[in-house]
Amino acid sequence: MQKKQIGEVVRDLGLEGQMQKKGTPTMGGIIILSAIIIPTVIFAQLNNVYIILMLVTTILLGIIGFVDDYIKVFLKNKAGLAGKFKILGQVSLGIIVAATLFLSDDVKVRQHVKDENGNDLKEVLIDPVTGEQTVQFVTQDVKTTITTIPFIKKNEFNYEWLVAFTGDASAWLKWVVYAIAIIFIITSVSNAANLTDGLDGLATGTSAISGATLGVLAYVSGNIIYADYLNIMYIPNIGELTVFIAAFIGATVGFLWYNSYPAQVFMGDTGSLALGGILAVFSIIIRKEILIPLLCGIFVIENLSVVIQVYYFKYTKRKYGEGRRVFLMSPIHHHFQKKGIPEAKIVTRFWIVGIVLAVLTVATLKMR
Amino acid sequence: MIYWLYQLLSSYDIPGIGMIPGISFRSAAAIITSLFITTVF
Numbered sequence: 225m226q227k228k229q230i231g232e233v234v235r236d237l238g239l240e241g242q243m244q245k246k247g248t249p250t251m252g253g254i255i256i257l258s259a260i261i262i263p264t265v266i267f268a269q270l271n272n273v274y275i276i277l278m279l280v281t282t283i284l285l286g287i288i289g290f291v292d293d294y295i296k297v298f299l300k301n302k303a304g305l306a307g308k309f310k311i312l313g314q315v316s317l318g319i320i321v322a323a324t325l326f327l328s329d330d331v332k333v334r335q336h337v338k339d340e341n342g343n344d345l346k347e348v349l350i351d352p353v354t355g356e357q358t359v360q361f362v363t364q365d366v367k368t369t370i371t372t373i374p375f376i377k378k379n380e381f382n383y384e385w386l387v388a389f390t391g392d393a394s395a396w397l398k399w400v401v402y403a404i405a406i407i408f409i410i411t412s413v414s415n416a417a418n419l420t421d422g423l424d425g426l427a428t429g430t431s432a433i434s435g436a437t438l439g440v441l442a443y444v445s446g447n448i449i450y451a452d453y454l455n456i457m458y459i460p461n462i463g464e465l466t467v468f469i470a471a472f473i474g475a476t477v478g479f480l481w482y483n484s485y486p487a488q489v490f491m492g493d494t495g496s497l498a499l500g501g502i503l504a505v506f507s508i509i510i511r512k513e514i515l516i517p518l519l520c521g522i523f524v525i526e527n528l529s530v531v532i533q534v535y536y537f538k539y540t541k542r543k544y545g546e547g548r549r550v551f552l553m554s555p556i557h558h559h560f561q562k563k564g565i566p567e568a569k570i571v572t573r574f575w576i577v578g579i580v581l582a583v584l585t586v587a588t589l590k591m592r
Numbered sequence: 593m594i595y596w597l598y599q600l601l602s603s604y605d606i607p608g609i610g611m612i613p614g615i616s617f618r619s620a621a622a623i624i625t626s627l628f629i630t631t632v633f
Contacts, residue, residue, distance in 0.1 A: 270595075
């Protein structure tokens with residue numbers, strides 16, 4: 225990348241050590257994406273709808289990020305790909321994901337069958353050899369818009385509840401609401417990861433932590449014994465996603481080896497857009513998307529800091545005639561940099577917060 | 593790919609081939625491969 229002059233273009237924002245990053249190879253996201261796609265193709269079941277969906281996500285967002293980086297690095301246009309095209313790509317991905325979850329017969333959730341009073345039906349099984357009796361719930365695989373919500377009884381939330389007032393129309397309207405939620409989540413998490421990629425190793429490390437947590441959630445959701453023990457939603461065939469997320473963890477940790485402070489390579493938008501999108505789609509597929517604000521808390525904080533900064537600036541400019549700022553600079557990691565905290569310390573502290581949030585996310589399996 | 597290979601070879605008595613369908617084995621292999629790709633290339 226250095227030989228081919230694929231170097232980072234740096235704007236002078238007056239941050240400590242910032243200009244030293246000029247010329248550092250970028251577009252390392254290609255390596256991350258290759259390290260996700262190749263092991264997945266080799267080791268995962270390619271006829272699994274969830275694996276196909278994750279590969280489509282990785283490739284689609286990778287292409288959008290690559291085009292953005294290509295315009296910045298090779299065409300020397302600092303603006304990169306116009307925002308509307310990025311959003312268009314993310315919305316298209318959201319539609320693909322929603323359509324697949326709606327149309328594919330392989331996408332189902334196993335649920336308890338209820339009687340007319342709303343109680344779970346049970347059946348008695350008799351072992352033909354020993355004559356031993358066991359009681360178990362009657363289950364069926366259903367296509368549903370149910371997802372996991374933490375801290376409440378049964379841990380379940382159905383998007384249908386949001387449109388229940390529409391009566392019969394809620395049967396199809398719930399899928400529209402679900403699709404809108406999917407598009408919103410993919411767009412916001414993908415862009416948030418892009419914003420977070422401002423310090424050496426920050427987006428990579430945070431993504432690795434979130435990825436590992438999602439891996440645990442996918443494994444237990446796809447294992448009928450653990451799902452039953454933890455009393456969480458069992459999703460048939462979802463366990464296969466553990467192979468994908470393992471490749472994701474390996475790719476991010478391996479890349480972190482070179483991306484940690486002082487970075488020898490940057491992932492660029494090729495990597496950051498895809499990392500965020502992968503985490504978003506993965507959590508949607510395993511029905512844990514409502515946990516994103518907790519699990520990807522760092523991304524959310526980074527995103528919020530930009531939104532608050534921009535809107536407060538506009539508001540004060542309108543009201544007082546001069547724009548005022550909440551943070552010294554946004555995203556928030558630059559605020560801490562402006563305060564004089566060394567880059568490596570900021571990144572390490574963000575990782576610590578990420579780990580704490582990951583532990584809390586896993587704890588939600590039992591907290592209700 | 594390796595899963596198809598397993599289906600192809602499962603009728604033969606090859607030592608260790610029974611590990612392939614296991615998610616843990618394939619996840620471990622995926623993590624090692626991705627680490628190898630990112631650190632070497």
